[in-house]
Amino acid sequence: MMAIVSGMPPMLRGRRSAQSGSKVMAAVYAVVYTENTTSSALFYMFVGAEINLTPMILGDILDIRVRKILLPSGAWVNHDEKNYVDVQPTTHPSIHIGPIPDVYGVEISMRQTAGVLLQIETEFYDAKRLGLT
Numbered sequence: 001m002m003a004i005v006s007g008m009p010p011m012l013r014g015r016r017s018a019q020s021g022s023k024v025m026a027a028v029y030a031v032v033y034t035e036n037t038t039s040s041a042l043f044y045m046f047v048g049a050e051i052n053l054t055p056m057i058l059g060d061i062l063d064i065r066v067r068k069i070l071l072p073s074g075a076w077v078n079h080d081e082k083n084y085v086d087v088q089p090t091t092h093p094s095i096h097i098g099p100i101p102d103v104y105g106v107e108i109s110m111r112q113t114a115g116v117l118l119q120i121e122t123e124f125y126d127a128k129r130l131g132l133t
């Protein structure tokens with residue numbers, strides 16, 4: 001019997017991350033989503049995030065930071081960082097973080113530097129190779 005060779009590339013399975021949900025803000029950066037590995041064989045993709053800023057009121061300041069690991073066993077480096085101030089527009093009160101191809105790690109953290117600490121709803125999506133958890 002002869003083995004069959006397939007030229008099909010690895011496939012990714014997208015899913016809602018179990019790290020999604022309600023996050024209580026703090027005055028220092030707190031990780032709200034993280035995924036990392038030390039093996040380039042475990043490629044995955046951060047598919048995106050939705051963060052609902054509807055609870056923000058006048059005087060609130062919320063910072064959102066996205067970091068990545070670029071090398072095996074490397075340190076986290078800033079990929080993007082933005083702050084949100086006061087009431088968000090009623091036509092677009094949530095923010096979207098787009099896909100980030102990644103091998104070694106993605107982290108999203110948030111902090112609130114002004115106002116009464118809020119509870120923020122988050123939803124994260126990632127995709128991993130089929131057969132991996």
